[in-house]
Amino acid sequence: xxxxxxxxxxxxxxxxxxxxxxxxxxxxxxxxxxxxxxxxxxxxxxxxxxxxxxxxxxxxxxxxxxxxxxxxxxxxxxxxxxxxxxxxxxxxxxxxxxxxxxxxxxxxxxxxxxxxxxxxxxxxxxxxxxxxxxxxxxxxxxxxxxxxxxxxxxxxxxxxxxxxxxxxxxxxxxxxxxxxxxxxxxxxxxxxxxxxxxxxxxxxxxxxxxxxxxxxxxxxxxxxxxxxxxxxxxxxxxxxxxxxxxxxxxxxxxxxxxxxxxxxxxxxxxxxxxxxxxxxxxxxxxxxxxxxxxxxxxxxxxxxxxxxxxxxxxxxxxxxxxxxxxxxxxxxxxxxxxxxxxxxxxxxxxxxxxxxxxxxxxxxxxxxxxxxxxxxxxxxxx
Amino acid sequence: xxxxxxxxxxxxxxxxxxxxxxxxxxxxxxxxxxxxxxxxxxxxxxxxxxxxxxxxxxxxxxxxxxxxxxxxxxxxxxxxxxxxxxxxxxxxxxxxxxxxxxxxxxxxxxxxxxxxxxxxxxxxxxxxxxxxxxxxxxxxxxxxxxxxxxxxxxxxxxxxxxxxxxxxxxxxxxxxxxxxxxxxxxxxxxxxxxxxxxxxxxxxxxxxxxxxxxxxxxxxxxxxxxxxxxxxxxxxxxxxxxxxxxxxxxxxxxxxxxxxxxxxxxxxxxxxxxxxxxxxxxxxxxxxxxxxxxxxxxxxxxxxxxxxxxxxxxxxxxxxxxxxxxxxxxxxxxxxxxxxxxxxxxxxxxxxxxxxxxxxxxxxxxxxxxxxxxxxxxxxxxxxxxxxxxxxxxxxxxxxxxxxxxxxxxxxxxxxxxxxxxxxxxxxxxxxxxxxxxxxxxxxxxxxxxxxxxxxxxxxxxxxxxxxxxxxxxxxxxxxxxxxxxxxxxxxxxxxxxxxxxxxxxxxxxxxxxxxxxxxxxxxxxxxxxxxxxxx
Numbered sequence: 001x002x003x004x005x006x007x008x009x010x011x012x013x014x015x016x017x018x019x020x021x022x023x024x025x026x027x028x029x030x031x032x033x034x035x036x037x038x039x040x041x042x043x044x045x046x047x048x049x050x051x052x053x054x055x056x057x058x059x060x061x062x063x064x065x066x067x068x069x070x071x072x073x074x075x076x077x078x079x080x081x082x083x084x085x086x087x088x089x090x091x092x093x094x095x096x097x098x099x100x101x102x103x104x105x106x107x108x109x110x111x112x113x114x115x116x117x118x119x120x121x122x123x124x125x126x127x128x129x130x131x132x133x134x135x136x137x138x139x140x141x142x143x144x145x146x147x148x149x150x151x152x153x154x155x156x157x158x159x160x161x162x163x164x165x166x167x168x169x170x171x172x173x174x175x176x177x178x179x180x181x182x183x184x185x186x187x188x189x190x191x192x193x194x195x196x197x198x199x200x201x202x203x204x205x206x207x208x209x210x211x212x213x214x215x216x217x218x219x220x221x222x223x224x225x226x227x228x229x230x231x232x233x234x235x236x237x238x239x240x241x242x243x244x245x246x247x248x249x250x251x252x253x254x255x256x257x258x259x260x261x262x263x264x265x266x267x268x269x270x271x272x273x274x275x276x277x278x279x280x281x282x283x284x285x286x287x288x289x290x291x292x293x294x295x296x297x298x299x300x301x302x303x304x305x306x307x308x309x310x311x312x313x314x315x316x317x318x319x320x321x322x323x324x325x326x327x328x329x330x331x332x333x334x335x336x337x338x339x340x341x342x343x344x345x346x347x348x349x350x351x352x353x354x355x356x357x358x359x360x361x362x363x364x365x366x367x368x369x370x371x372x373x374x375x376x377x378x379x380x381x382x
Numbered sequence: 383x384x385x386x387x388x389x390x391x392x393x394x395x396x397x398x399x400x401x402x403x404x405x406x407x408x409x410x411x412x413x414x415x416x417x418x419x420x421x422x423x424x425x426x427x428x429x430x431x432x433x434x435x436x437x438x439x440x441x442x443x444x445x446x447x448x449x450x451x452x453x454x455x456x457x458x459x460x461x462x463x464x465x466x467x468x469x470x471x472x473x474x475x476x477x478x479x480x481x482x483x484x485x486x487x488x489x490x491x492x493x494x495x496x497x498x499x500x501x502x503x504x505x506x507x508x509x510x511x512x513x514x515x516x517x518x519x520x521x522x523x524x525x526x527x528x529x530x531x532x533x534x535x536x537x538x539x540x541x542x543x544x545x546x547x548x549x550x551x552x553x554x555x556x557x558x559x560x561x562x563x564x565x566x567x568x569x570x571x572x573x574x575x576x577x578x579x580x581x582x583x584x585x586x587x588x589x590x591x592x593x594x595x596x597x598x599x600x601x602x603x604x605x606x607x608x609x610x611x612x613x614x615x616x617x618x619x620x621x622x623x624x625x626x627x628x629x630x631x632x633x634x635x636x637x638x639x640x641x642x643x644x645x646x647x648x649x650x651x652x653x654x655x656x657x658x659x660x661x662x663x664x665x666x667x668x669x670x671x672x673x674x675x676x677x678x679x680x681x682x683x684x685x686x687x688x689x690x691x692x693x694x695x696x697x698x699x700x701x702x703x704x705x706x707x708x709x710x711x712x713x714x715x716x717x718x719x720x721x722x723x724x725x726x727x728x729x730x731x732x733x734x735x736x737x738x739x740x741x742x743x744x745x746x747x748x749x750x751x752x753x754x755x756x757x758x759x760x761x762x763x764x765x766x767x768x769x770x771x772x773x774x775x776x777x778x779x780x781x782x783x784x785x786x787x788x789x790x791x792x793x794x795x796x797x798x799x800x801x802x803x804x805x806x807x808x809x810x811x812x813x814x815x816x817x818x819x820x821x822x823x824x825x826x827x828x829x830x831x832x833x834x835x836x837x838x839x840x841x842x843x844x845x846x847x848x849x850x851x852x853x854x855x856x857x858x859x860x861x862x863x864x865x866x867x868x869x870x871x872x873x874x875x876x877x878x879x880x881x882x883x884x885x886x887x888x889x890x891x892x893x894x895x896x897x898x899x900x901x902x903x904x905x906x907x908x909x910x911x912x913x914x915x916x917x918x
Contacts, residue, residue, distance in 0.1 A: 028837075028838060029838045029850050029851075029853075029854075030834040030837065030838055031834070031837050031838065032837045033838075033839070042766070043767055043769070046764060046766055046767050047767045047770065050767060051761065054758070054760060057757065058753065058754065061724060061725070061753065062750055062753075064728050064732065068731045068732050068733070068734070068736070069738075069746070072667075072731070072732070072734055072735065073735075073736050073737070074668070074737045078734070078735045078736065079735055080667065080668040080669040080733070080734045080735040081669065081732075081733040082670075083733075084669075084670045084672050084674075084730075085672070085674070090673055090676050093721065093722060093725045094721075094722060097718050097721045098718055101714045101715070104714065104760075105711060108710065108764045108767075109710075112703060112710070112765050112766050115766055115769070116703040116706070131543075156452070157452060157453055157846060158452070159452040159454065165849070166848070167848055167849050168451075168846060168848050169848050192536075192538050192539040192542075193538070195698060195773060197773075199839045202766070202769060204698050204769045204770065204772055204773070205698055205700060206634075206698050206700060208627075208633055208634055208700070209538060209627055210626075210628060210633070211627060211700070213699075214700070227839075228839075228844075230698075230772065230774070230841045231536075231698075232462070232531065232532045232842075232843045233539065234462075234531075235462065235530075237844060238458065238841075238843075238844030238845050238846050238847070239458075239846070306457060308525040308526045309526050309527065309545060338543060
């Protein structure tokens, strides 16, 4: 199949003057990826089979037509023949395509049945889409769960910084799965429909709110595999990538253990923060960090928002008036209109910091400070 | 195509049909009050062309943003409005009205009828359209912007997560639907009741046949679309939960309802094209269409099959494997009657006496490029492979091949073919050839490379993309701008034709053209077949 990729590359060089740096089998910029599971290879072969059948049909049909266009021109003295309607020919050109279709349908059906068999999985991961991030939860290790957000800087997107190699295809916390094990994904959504797509696994499955879809893979090679949300899910649909790291089973276990320990430690840290007060400087520094990952896409770096869909925070009543502090915290925890809920994604100290930041940045200068325990009161106090 | 037509017809036939012409107002009011099928056909065609240019301008915005990676020109929310409204305008504002315009002009002339059966409804079905699109376009200027959920308006993005302009979107789609249904009823009633004596069903030109079947499809599925938008409206504003799992509904049910409309809709936009190509190819091959009867049966089979394949748009939604198999096999089956059509056109050209006038150039381009779109459609039918293709630029390439180089090219072929009959003058052939070659080259530069970025993994409906897609997107954008500009050549050509600049043509216009419309004078008089012809 390498020859095919090379051929396609040759065709496309006419269009593209850039060097195509990847090895053809790994990742082509012009063709489907063979991928890294047995299923994805089957899908790739099916794709190439279909492609070549279509090419042959095209060459035959267009060949006959172009022959006619050259040989049967009035200008070269061609006289029109008078034949029409021939039952034999018409039956033939109905039957032959039908036979070709059966030849295609057979391998397609076999692969499809294998793809949809999610039974007897070794590892199960719950994948939840929301605007505009993914959340992963290891069902067999319930302490391990995390959000996975776009890691590309806003400045790269706005053309202020040079774009990195994995522009728009990098996340802060990638999903990690073991190689050589059947990994099952349970896929759902918290808001609109998203679609979880990793081309190297030949998985694309919609995340439907209120319903759970299943998919599975068994990855043959360790590596980093990148994908994107495939279903239009609102403003930042183009900015919610997927990154999966496949590790050998031993390495995977180590990683999983580290995550469990880290989760426990983070919980303790949260409890500690609840008992103390952070200074204004600490809150502002931490708050800006949170703002730049969670809020900036809609409310913008200058707090001006993109009204009216995404209101300004700068000078807003909610962010300025003292009696609105609980409302302000509530919107972040539970969401409001177009704004998603961040209660699950951010820790209490992070929410406290970002509220403080929004009340004191861009000339809002209210001097208000919100501490983690205030947020705790909102969440657990009522 | 212009006021002159009626005046000339009026002058020359004054004594004969004075009672018809007596109350015809002049100027704008004439167009507002007209019940004449030719006038209404002209209105539809101009409307479609204007919408084609507006929808095209939105495509230019999309391609300008995608020229380079990074956000340069528009913000993602506006980008989504552009893809949404571009799709709606091209489907409901350009392609469908253009075919209705052609039906208005041609169906009565082809079956020997004096006019459409329901002329006043005909006026009404056209004149509500501009309001529908005025509402849709004005929503772009609302607070919060216009619809931004894709032309497929999947719930819950279009219900809980959309802006207030959704109401305007719903009302405008309702009006478009009413217009389409009225137009379709008119076509059906005209064809069933007003054929000239001797014009049996199996003697009707294929354009009439394909439009008859299209009209039935329209009547069957436009109410389904109306139901879908109404449910979106009540889910959004009146607290129902058709598509909200929290209230016992199902967002995937929206997709089933939408595509039960949407797939027959695809054939609504291509069956009349088959009729057009089946008229043009025999004319310039100087040879009878190879298999008339099999063409009729193939059209009917495609129409019937179109009702049982809708879920091939939804393979990734998580259907049971048995359903996926059913929709895969049913979809593959459609390629059989479609193949019959292509084979028929090629067999018609075989050992003909071919010439390559502008309509024939467009028809041949249609056959090749539509077939490419059909073949990529066959690839998309294969469910396991579709998991990879779905919602990528491969799909964008596929449906633009069938809709732009398919439906739109056939409309252009039709305009070039029948324009001399309408105006009585040959169009500017040099401009026509320029238009053809510029369009052909640019449209392939625009859509062919999309197959490759799609396969390489670029999702559709994104305003920004990873760096490995940059080179191809640049060329695609250049192709897009060139294709857009090429249409201005067409605009100039049409304006010249409407101003009656050109050589006078004979009644038959094209050597080898057959059918009733080529037996009446050129330009076609304001009223034709007031006494029905007799078909042997």
